[in-house]
Amino acid sequence: MINTAILSWVTFIYFAAFVFYLFRMILGREFWGKLATGVALAGLVAQSVALIIRWKTSYALGMGHAPLSNFYESLIFFAWTIVLLYLLMERRLKNRSIGVFVLPVAFLIMAYASIAPGINNRIEPLIPALQSNWLTSHVLTCFMGYAAFTVAFALGMMFFVKTSAGGDLSKASVFIRLLPSEYQMDELMYSSAALGFIFLTLGIVTGSVWAHYAWGSYWSWDPKETWSLITWLTYAVMLHARLVRGWRGKRMAIMAIVGFGCVLFTYLGVNLLPSLHSYMT
């Protein structure tokens, strides 16, 4: 199908964008940065087009649902939200150095969706449990949250790259000098985590409302629900530690990385446990 063909091209576009961001960081020429932004934006537009085509195709096939209904579609949407959020951030901050840490995540997710065995990329009709208006709002908010946490994670990794190079910037490589200051990274990590926290809260609330209509209870300690709570608590600890206890820098970076681990387990690891949320087919 045309949409999956475009999506596999988008995988390579994101890889190219990552390579150009890397060139910029190594060569220190802004030309590569501008090229990288342009390529990433082109990838995002192509991916949006593919998603719209996929959506329309599902209507043409008489199923009529948003492309958010199976594992393949969730991966694609995850990558889309990550790139969207990153480009918005780049525009606002006028700083391109985060791209070299964020784009590879988007690329890996797209590649996983295309290559990993056992991932079904066909458009399929909705099983009864998914036939709900809450599907779109639940998946949308959850993945916006995941994307924000991914950016916080990328910033956490950047933070360690920067600090490992030592304090003396005059001796450091171009790569290190182009990274934002530790203060800036700390602020951004906090903002991304806080944004993710709001979206995760919305995701859990919309999920609870849906569960109330579908499963008979707003909360049933399903492993996915439980892990989303664990993730929520982890970021709650992170935000409290910063706002009230004054944690900064290294500790925040560790929390951002641990939190992202929880996100990944909520998203992927839970499929190893018996769950009502299992759609890894």
Place this chain on the structure above:
Amino acid sequence: MSKNKSGIWSFFSSVKLAIVFLSLIAFFALIGTLVPQREAAGALAERISPALFSFLQQMQVFDLYHSVWFFLLSGLLAVNLMICSVDRFPLAWRRFRIRPAPQNENAFKYLPEKNTFKIRADIHQAADTAVALLRKHYGDVARADEDGSVFLCSGKGRFSLFGVYIVHLSILLLIAGAIIGSVFGVEGYVNITEGEEVSAIHLRDNHQALPLPFSVRCDRFIVEFYENGAPKTFQSDLVFLKNGKMLQSGKLRVNHPIEVEGFRFYQASYGAAPGGKATLALRRDGGGRDVMNVSAGYIFELPGKEGTFQVLRVEENLMKMGPAVKVAVRSAGKEEAVFWVFQQIDQIRKISPDIFEQVPVFNPGLFRPYTFVLLGLEEKYYTGLQVNRDPGTPLVAVAALFLIGGLMLILFFYARQVWIRMDQEKDQLHIRIAGQSYKNKAGLEREVQYLLCELKDNLERSK
């Protein structure tokens, strides 16, 4: 509140403790996803020693989320939250109530150069312009005029100081709602065969029966499939009756529960109802053919009066080879012949042609001269319903709204105060702008710069 707080109070008002509780709850939740819970725990019992299993069971490890430990932890977190909030709320209230004076020496101490500018303008006109600008962006403006100086002050976002308390309140409501649900709520299930009526459900935790104040009849269960074999619709046509009168009726589908007198019914599962009826044909070599509807236990006389046959069992899917009926034929002077009659016997023989030699009881012609043929089973389903009553739900819904509202207040708003000071210096006006906030200092700095630029523009234009 007294200044010298007791030890317990200061212990519970610590945010460190809150972080410990949040981490502990996360850890407990994690354990619960690794150790099988409730029904799933049975499988573990076979692998570990009975003593260990019963110890873990006593410790409520297999029902962690409903255990004393979890209640205790939630309760402690609630106490911690309450005391933390009560401890800090007076400060937030003071910050909310305070209306800073227009003259504020502290705000202008260490003011960076970029927050000031000089311009030739009349001080009263300039002050009016600045007041209009502040009113546009912030609201009420406090003003003080001194000889050769004007002081202005305004602020906004003060209500966001309560965001954190709204979030804490929402968590308390959530815990309260969950406790109400687990104390007064009912979680049950019931299976109803098509055409039957029930007036009790089984509780999920102890499997005891709970009578309902009404009865439920399932007229029909429908399952539809897509072409790829995935299910499309599960639907139960239900009728709710009380004292012989119909209360309500409806089509129950997944995602569309039905509520009757506080009980919510959900479509949860379905299956083939046991003990269905079958249609059997009986052929006599070189003779005619009889067709009859049978079910387990029925006894018939053979058409040629050689004896009787009895239907022993009716199976939906015997050994994954499709529907089958077990028959015993008894005849005077002969040994009883017991054998299975498969509906798909032709396909079975195609796959393994010597099946009758290998398994004689699969031969429907074991009793000569008759051959039994299973024409089909009467399809009958049962529908599996989940039945819940949770009086805590409305409270939890309110809590969710508070939680989202409070978080939005914390994240998207912040309390800040700005001061503008104008001093006449010879023929020039010295204008300084200062801002104060408890958080988002970077955002405030930007805002002050915007304000400065806009004021400069407005003053230059009005010249």
